[in-house]
Structure formats: structure tokens, C-alpha cells
Amino acid sequence: MAVIVVTGMARGGTTFAAKVIGEATDRPTHPEILNPSDRRVPKGVLPYQADPPMPYLERRFKKAIELNSILKDPFLAPYVTTIRAHWTNQVIAMVRHPAAVANSFVRVGWWPRTDHLPIPQHEERHLRLAALYQYIYSGLVADKVPIFRAEDLANKPITTMMKMLMALGEEGDITVASKYLDPSFGTDLGRGQHKFRRSPAAMDNWKRTPMLIHLKAILREAPIAQTWY
Secondary structure, eight states, X not given: OOOEEEEESTTSSHHHHHHHHHHHHTOOEEOOSSOTTOTTSOTTOOXXXXXXXXXXXXXXXXXXXXXXXXXXXXXXXXXXXXXXXXXXXXXXXXXXXXXXXXXXXXXXXXXXXXXXXXSOOOSSHHHHHHHHHHHHHHHHHHTTOOEEEHHHHXXXXXXXXXXXXXXXXXXXXXXXXXXXXXXXXTGGGGTHHHHOOSOHHHXXXXXXXXXXXXXXXXXXXXXXXSOOO
């Protein structure tokens, strides 16, 4: 029995990827174990905190391993080294265009907490999100986690699924990915940055901020086939 971990940024395509991988490998998907809305998460545990809550993670990973499942959880991103040391080496991450992630947070109406993290605490929530995006993916790149684009999984599902399974050392029916083909996924970027129109000034600041410029350099170093920039 083993568990596959799919992590990355919240709203970044982890649910999509876990679903497709689960179908390809005939495994169930496991619910997030560190989502702040889950009442089973110990009181006082904060998203992306430096120290992983080990006794709690031990219990939840034990169950996920017993089920031979796909564990999708963006809140596990800072703990890849711990996950590899204790539970599994089968870890991949998903990445999605930062403007698409921002738009998704606007659409669902909630934003991740960042005030406890060692990142700039900008007044504008869009810039705080950029700082969190940089924080998460710089860590995943440093940990040499295979990173895949959600846009590629939608636009080139079979090719991308084949690469994902190779990275995981898994076999599966990659043809199941074909039903998720969506050539329109991500194309809104050419029409106002994923319809992010609520604040044009904020969007201009988002695109011009040094934080995003630095983020571009980080993403170019990641094992991503193409760049958005």
C-alpha cells in the first residue's frame, strides 16, 4: 500500500489533477487533511506553519496509506521533506497562472491567511497572494518536486498525464485523461487576466510588482514545459 500526494497552491489545480490521476490508476482520492475548515485539524495549527503537526499527520497519513489513495492537499506544500522521510516519495505539485489563481480566490470569496508567515504583509490582498505564491513554489522548486501546469493537463491531457505518471513511477490508463480535454481552459488570460476586472488598478499593480517579477524568475527554474511570461 502507498499514497500519492498532490500539492501546490490552493486554487491551483490540485483537485483536478488528483481526480484524473485517481481515475487513471484506479485509486480513491483522499480529502485534504490540513484544510483550515476541517474540524479534525488540531486547534492552533495554522496554514503553512513552519513545524508540521506530526502526531496528527501520522494518523491521517496512516489512513490514506491503508486506502492506497491519492492525497490532494495544497496545505502540505511546505512539508515535502517530512512527507518523503516518513510516508512516500510519490509527490508532485500543480501550478496555475497566478492571475487565474487570484481570480479563483475572488470568485469563491475567501483568501488564505498569511500574517503568520515570513513573507511581506502587503495591504493589498492581491500582493499578499503573490507573496504566498512565491513562498510556496520557491519551496517546491528547492525540494525538487516535479511541477505540472493545470493548463497543460486541460489542454494536453494524455501527454501531461503520461509525464505525471512517469514522475510518480506509476502505471495507469492515460487514455481516461482524454475526457478532460478543455482547449478553452486558461484562454481567458488574453481577455483581461481571467476576467479579473473588479479593480483595474490592483491588476496593474499585480502585474508590475517586483514580487511578481521575482516570481517569474522562480517559475522559469521549475520543471515546467512552458512559461506564461
